Amino acid sequence: MKEREPVLYSACLLGIGCAHDGRHRAHRLPPGLPGDSVRAVPVCPEQLGGLPTPRAPAEIVGGSGRDVLSGEARVVSRRGADVSRAFLRGAAETIRWANAAGCTRAVMAPGSPSCGPRWHYDGSFSGRRAEGPGVTVAALEAAGIAVRGPEEEREAAGKKDCR
Numbered sequence: 001m002k003e004r005e006p007v008l009y010s011a012c013l014l015g016i017g018c019a020h021d022g023r024h025r026a027h028r029l030p031p032g033l034p035g036d037s038v039r040a041v042p043v044c045p046e047q048l049g050g051l052p053t054p055r056a057p058a059e060i061v062g063g064s065g066r067d068v069l070s071g072e073a074r075v076v077s078r079r080g081a082d083v084s085r086a087f088l089r090g091a092a093e094t095i096r097w098a099n100a101a102g103c104t105r106a107v108m109a110p111g112s113p114s115c116g117p118r119w120h121y122d123g124s125f126s127g128r129r130a131e132g133p134g135v136t137v138a139a140l141e142a143a144g145i146a147v148r149g150p151e152e153e154r155e156a157a158g159k160k161d162c163r
């Protein structure tokens with residue numbers, strides 16, 4: 001039997017109730033994913049960083065996840081607490097988790113200040129978006145682990161099927 005490829009997945013996309021409201025986000029995963037050739041490895045960076053579930057929602061203030069890694073931006077909860085340290089710890093633990101499981105790529109949940117691959121909310125808690133990855137995605141990419149959102153993954157899987 002062919003070995004399945006280990007791919008890191010945001011745990012909430014796989015039906016695990018780890019989001020800030022204690023719910024999952026499986027409805028954001030398109031049909032057909034993760035796919036038969038993939039062994040999905042679930043991870044929740046915010047839980048790995050030591051944050052509770054449920055927890056106050058948080059947003060990046062002053063930049064993207066890359067700027068949080070370099071200390072130029074912060075992650076702040078809606079209650080006003082600076083949770084940057086927990087997010088950085090979660091990002092570092094996620095890289096260890098990915099390496100231990102042999103993952104060289106990841107599929108992460110859009111819009112999250114940890115997992116968002118391309119955008120996140122802008123820190124105003126008003127629903128406005130800002131470009132750039134979440135903290136964990138920025139760390140994964142810096143560590144050489146490629147990250148896609150669910151829709152990008154679905155498109156890539158479709159192209160593979162057509163070959």
Ligand code: SF4
Nearest residue numbers: 011012019044112115
């Ligand atoms: S940190 Fe990532 S895996 Fe955890 S709830 Fe948020 S988006 Fe989902």
